Amino acid sequence: MWGKKKISNEAVDTFRKQIKEDETSTESLFQLKSAMHQLNPTYTWKCDNCSTSQKYPVFPSTSGMETFYKALQTGTWGEVVDSVREEKCKKCGAQITSILTLCEGCYEEYVAFIFSSGKGGGGSIKHVGSMKLGKCEKCGYRPQPKSRKEDKILKRYEELLEHYPEVRDLIKNLTESGLIKE
Known part of the structure; x- marks a missing residue:
């Protein structure tokens, strides 16, 4: 989307300000999400098995099941x-x-929804197949299920999905099959 032109921190701050002024601004949120790709953000994860904190890059996605995970979590949480x-x-x-x-x-x-498969390393694995809902390290925010969100935020979410048609279509299929509950 941004081509070879590097996005500035000032532009990202402008998108954030626009969202805070009008939290229903779908276009500002889409622009911010797109711009964040260029800033090489990281997230910190604490291993449930050995309690070691580690930093990983947010992008690019490395999962072969990316679209499925995106649709399942997006459809359930409205983010x-x-x-x-x-x-x-x-x-x-x-x-x-x-x-x-x-x-x-x-x-x-x-913020991460983290699934620990427990496969790998020697020794015992404490949390096989567990899911942990992350919390923002900066502000403490935790994602809320769609059922707890305001209508204006849900409307923004629906509009934002128009930029991600493959995820939107899979959410529809998963909802129709009962894997995502309304």
């Missing part, structure tokens, strides 16, 4: 997922899948 990362703990080898979305509290950090 458009930005990236899906599959990583291994650098210390114990436990595998994780992090489903990352831009924080709707401060629009500066990423």
Whole structure:
């Protein structure tokens, strides 16, 4: 979207300001999400298995199931997922899948839905197949299910999905099949 032109921090700050002034601004949120790709953001994850904190890049997505995870989480939580990362703990080898979305509290950090598969490294695995809902390190925001969101925020979410037709269409299919509950 941005071509070879590098986005500035000032432009990103402008998008954040526009969203804070009008939280229903779908276009500003889409522009901010697109611009964040160029800033090489990172997120910190604490391994459930060995308790080691590690930093990983948010982009690019590294999951072969990216569209499925995006649709499932987006359809359930009403927050458009930005990236899906599959990583291994650098210390114990436990595998994780992090489903990352831009924080709707401060629009500066990423919040993760983390699935620990527990496969990998030697020794015992404490949390096989567990899911952990992340919290923004900056403002403390935790994603809320769609059922707890205001109508104006849900409307913005529906409009934002128009920029992601493959995710929107899969959400529709998953809802019709009963995998996503209305």
